[in-house]
Amino acid sequence: MKLLYVILDGLGDSKYEELGNKTPLEYAKSPKMDELAEEGVNGIMYPIRKGIAPESDEAMFSLLGYDPFKCHTGRGVLEAIGANVPVKKNDLVLRVNFVSVSKGMIQAIEPNVSEQRLKKLANFLNENIRFERKIEFKMHHTVGHRGVLIARGRNFSSNISNSHPGYKKIQGNVTSAQTIKGKVLRVRKIRALDKTGKSEFTAKTVNEYLRKAHELLKTHQINTLLLRGASVGAPDIKKLKQKWLLLADMPVENAIGKLSGMNVIDKPTDLKETAKLILRQKDKYDCVYVQIKGPDKHGHLGNVKGKVKAIEKIDKDFFGYILRRLDLDKTTVCVTADHSTECRKMAHSGLPVPVLIHNGKDKDDIDSFSETKARKGNLGTLNNGIKLFEKLFKS
DSSP states (O other), rough: EEEEEEETTTBOOOOOOGGTTTTTHSOOHHHHHHHHHSSSSEEEEOOOOOOOOHHHHHEEEEEEEOOOOHHHHHHHHHHHHHHOOOOOOOOEEEEEEOOOOTTEEEEOOOOOHHHHHHHHHHHHHHHHHHTTOOOOEEEEESSTTTEEEEEEEOOOOOOOOOOOOTTTEEEEEEEEEEOOTTSSOOOOOOBBBBOHHHHHHHHHHHHHHHHHHHHHHHSSSSSSEEEEESSSSSSOOOSSSSSSEOOSSSSHHHHHHHHTTTOOOOOOHHHHHHHHHHHHHGGGOOOEEEEHHHHHHHHTTOHHHHHHHHHIIIIIIHHHHTTSOOOSEEEEEEEOSSSSEEETTTEEESSHHHHEOOOSOOOOSSOOOOOHTTSSSEEEEEEEEHHHHHHTOOO
């Protein structure tokens, strides 16, 4: 059996009065996913561990059978690898959000600014920020409001906190997202997370870079940077045994795909074109991993109705096209999410996500795909994505 592994980024959510006390997935008209759920087996899953609101990279490790508590070295290096930014062995790499601050408050975590302007800002910082002691910082714009900051020239530590208020390190390099809706958001000072001189030096140096950047950008619309996911060195993970194809929207997923031995190709922005590409390529591979970001975007914006529409569009344009042309007798289809993104929090949350597996043999009494129905399915509750990965390759 071949595998189509579909990850709907940020799919899970809580219930809303404006949706008749339903979640966006429950409320959405999604007949194709409902059909898969009715003909398959369902359950819920905590992508990493109960009580954690994971980032997508950490969840993807788990969904591919890797333990993020053991292998994850930080988000920064993954952003760089996925965006084809050159990184050396001892570089300190951090993920960047370009943001604007007024009277000490962050105006938007994900500002709507042209990529061309952000590329110019990155170059401006590179031309004007200098350090003594042979330390060099280089800023790279990647995609949207995102970037990568690389520090080179000293023996840096990754054991520092984030300046980004939306994510907090909780164990090693694993983070948990923080609620941001309704809160006054401020840039946090980066702290050393241990007592070593190396970590304290790293925190001091990065804070000095942020001070210099903010001073240079104070007359610009985008006037400061949020940093998170400090990393030194890439994850050392074993290659997946099967032959995999990856189609994903973001650099971080592409990086994990490369590190795990997948063939990574550009994913079309159009959902129907994505389905067509999978159908053209599927015979070359044992497994296809496809990540679709739509629901997550609206969750971060707090847009409940937008999230409903995004789910309906995925069902119609992606599943509606591919399921009519896919041989389900020879293909296992698994649909799940990397995390919940709650509209009421405008952030990732620790809520479990629904899971369905359609393999032509396992079945339960569930008749639609939703968080509530999935709780009653025969898969039960999976404590992490590794458990799901194991099930997929035992079935």
